[in-house]
Amino acid sequence: MPAYLDHAATTPLDPAVLEAMLPHLRDTYGNPSSGHAWGRAARAAVETAREQVAEALGVTPLEVLFTSGGTESDNIAVLGLARAARAAGRGAHVVTTAIEHRAVLAACEALRDREGFDLTVVAPGPDGVVDPERLLGAVRDDTVLVACMAANNEIGTVQPLAEIAPALRARGVALHVDAVQAFGRVPLDPSGWGVAGLALSAHKFCGPKGVGVLVLRRDVAVEPVQLGGGQERGIRSGTLDAPSIVGCGAAAALAVAAAPTEVPRLAALRDALREGLCVLDGVTLVGSAERRLPTNVAVAVAGCDGESLLAALDARGVAVSAGSACQSGAVRPSHVLTAIAADPGAGHLRLSLGRTTTAQDVATAVDAVHSAVALLRGAGGGFV
Amino acid sequence: MARVLVAMSGGVDSSMAAALLVEQGHDVAGVHLKMADTPSGLPGKGCCTLDDSRDARRVADLLGIPFYVWDFSAAFQERVVDDFVAEYAAGRTPNPCIRCNERVKYTALLARARALGHDALATGHHVRRDRGLDGRWRLRRAADPGKDQTYVLYMATQAQLAASLWPVGDHRKADLRAMAAERGLVTARKPDSTDICFLPAGDLGAFLRPRLGDRPGRIVDADGTVAGRHDGAYRFTVGQRRGLGLSGGDVPRYVTRIDGPDVHVGPRTALATRAVEADHLTWIAGTPPAAAEVTAQVRYRGAALPAVIDDADGERLRVSFPAEAPEGVAPGQAIVLYDGDTCLGGATIR
Numbered sequence: 001m002p003a004y005l006d007h008a009a010t011t012p013l014d015p016a017v018l019e020a021m022l023p024h025l026r027d028t029y030g031n032p033s034s035g036h037a038w039g040r041a042a043r044a045a046v047e048t049a050r051e052q053v054a055e056a057l058g059v060t061p062l063e064v065l066f067t068s069g070g071t072e073s074d075n076i077a078v079l080g081l082a083r084a085a086r087a088a089g090r091g092a093h094v095v096t097t098a099i100e101h102r103a104v105l106a107a108c109e110a111l112r113d114r115e116g117f118d119l120t121v122v123a124p125g126p127d128g129v130v131d132p133e134r135l136l137g138a139v140r141d142d143t144v145l146v147a148c149m150a151a152n153n154e155i156g157t158v159q160p161l162a163e164i165a166p167a168l169r170a171r172g173v174a175l176h177v178d179a180v181q182a183f184g185r186v187p188l189d190p191s192g193w194g195v196a197g198l199a200l201s202a203h204k205f206c207g208p209k210g211v212g213v214l215v216l217r218r219d220v221a222v223e224p225v226q227l228g229g230g231q232e233r234g235i236r237s238g239t240l241d242a243p244s245i246v247g248c249g250a251a252a253a254l255a256v257a258a259a260p261t262e263v264p265r266l267a268a269l270r271d272a273l274r275e276g277l278c279v280l281d282g283v284t285l286v287g288s289a290e291r292r293l294p295t296n297v298a299v300a301v302a303g304c305d306g307e308s309l310l311a312a313l314d315a316r317g318v319a320v321s322a323g324s325a326c327q328s329g330a331v332r333p334s335h336v337l338t339a340i341a342a343d344p345g346a347g348h349l350r351l352s353l354g355r356t357t358t359a360q361d362v363a364t365a366v367d368a369v370h371s372a373v374a375l376l377r378g379a380g381g382g383f384v
Numbered sequence: 385m386a387r388v389l390v391a392m393s394g395g396v397d398s399s400m401a402a403a404l405l406v407e408q409g410h411d412v413a414g415v416h417l418k419m420a421d422t423p424s425g426l427p428g429k430g431c432c433t434l435d436d437s438r439d440a441r442r443v444a445d446l447l448g449i450p451f452y453v454w455d456f457s458a459a460f461q462e463r464v465v466d467d468f469v470a471e472y473a474a475g476r477t478p479n480p481c482i483r484c485n486e487r488v489k490y491t492a493l494l495a496r497a498r499a500l501g502h503d504a505l506a507t508g509h510h511v512r513r514d515r516g517l518d519g520r521w522r523l524r525r526a527a528d529p530g531k532d533q534t535y536v537l538y539m540a541t542q543a544q545l546a547a548s549l550w551p552v553g554d555h556r557k558a559d560l561r562a563m564a565a566e567r568g569l570v571t572a573r574k575p576d577s578t579d580i581c582f583l584p585a586g587d588l589g590a591f592l593r594p595r596l597g598d599r600p601g602r603i604v605d606a607d608g609t610v611a612g613r614h615d616g617a618y619r620f621t622v623g624q625r626r627g628l629g630l631s632g633g634d635v636p637r638y639v640t641r642i643d644g645p646d647v648h649v650g651p652r653t654a655l656a657t658r659a660v661e662a663d664h665l666t667w668i669a670g671t672p673p674a675a676a677e678v679t680a681q682v683r684y685r686g687a688a689l690p691a692v693i694d695d696a697d698g699e700r701l702r703v704s705f706p707a708e709a710p711e712g713v714a715p716g717q718a719i720v721l722y723d724g725d726t727c728l729g730g731a732t733i734r
Contacts, residue, residue: 379499384459
């Protein structure tokens, strides 16, 4: 039986989400910005979805912007908040962490390399958790933005935002949170934390691909990145993709409704998976065991190459990730593993669980990893 | 049926290698090796580009086989590209395809294929293998003499031959293109790759100049006079006529020898080489051939000329050419020995 354990890469579309989307793909074809009945029908669906997302996150609907996905949401927040703050003369210093998703890191690096911002990149501890004091210690009087993810996409570590956010709010520094991996898996409180921005991606919680959310506080200034017709408060121009937005709203509502039962169920499966893998000699958990998504098991496998492990598991019908995939599909050394000084001589695997994951999937994956590791270690590990 | 891993460059030969293996009933998986870091946003050219990996992927999709892209760029840089630059710096003319086969494809890749439980590694090389009467594997010239690649595989060992498949070696290139078109492979009409994969537009000078810089020296004529100056001997190879920048003179002059910073030139007659010394000698059979009369090829697309093995002592080889003498024998290139269409082995010209 094949087992899909790559839900951090993407999740299957929930059948109820598909049902919610279908009428809007078939019938409600109006442009949500049009001033007639066709447009109003589509707009009504978009606004319902906006309310669903707002309720799922405990924010007001006007704070919810729809984008094309997590990368765009992160880009708008990082580039837009930093540029607007500098234009207002508030400074040109940005702080982030070394384990952010590339959508945040690359935007921060572009601010530094092309626009003259100062950038401080704070390293996490060896457990993959950022020390709040180190992050706050990097903040200066001219700091205009701190970007810190809620949970890491590769090693699943949950960052201490409840400690970081209030301190930043007290100092009046904008905080952007990439919550793409965290939503539906760990509690998020953007209002209570007072974040300026927070990014979600629908396909990480059983919604469709190509749609995301940027929660943006009403009182922060943002320079738009994409220019045009002024949709979404003028911050994200472009015709709204009503069917996908409907799917995003439905998926957000489902994720929050399912969380009370799903989170403990997945955490138990995660622990069983971790135990099943770590009984092998030389297989160790990467990143904090306590501060971890209920859906993530990241392991280092001594004596095995990561690309080879991935291929061996694929041949056994088990889908996992090794490092991060680049455009051509090659497995590259990951900046996250580098930041926590992971053993470069070991293969690193990420197994990630989701709503469709069963105990059978976990058992299949454990057996497959045991057999792949034995095969590879018996033949030099598959290193280049 | 065997489990076969096929290295898919994105060209027509390796595409057809994969297709033929699938049709023969093997359990096939494809892999594209990422050999270089192509910077994002820049136009790429060569064997390692996104275009080529996409073509390979689309062929694998059509054939319905698993497909992977493996990042071998660090090993390729260290074992092939760095060596290539160092060889030019030392006044030699390296063959990076031989190094890649020797140090990457038939070592690291083959080892990984075996580690993953594949019985064999296949490539799109135009060569053939069979077994001789003594049961040992032999490497044979391809059915298409114009495409034969035994020259870049002379270092193959018995163990490597036993684990290798070269399905296109039995076919002529034109037929392979037609077969690829019949099967709807996107690579059917791709032009042949003739350049070194990591040289953009085949421009050796543009590649070496930033890496080796200015290394000025003299151009010395056959009579010992200084005929000119140059700013890097690495830009020259033995046998080269163009680009010397020599004016006047009644006969065309060729590079005959590179000695430190000095580039020696002479008339074409000075290029003929009666005897060649070489090292790092390997024999495909594992032992030297019984007969000393062989043919020898001193460059990739050169002719195999009648030759006599004067001495084959361990890793050292000395060969003489009793009939026609080869011209422009460049140190760093391989001398590859044949018995008819059987490749016997070879060595690196000193």
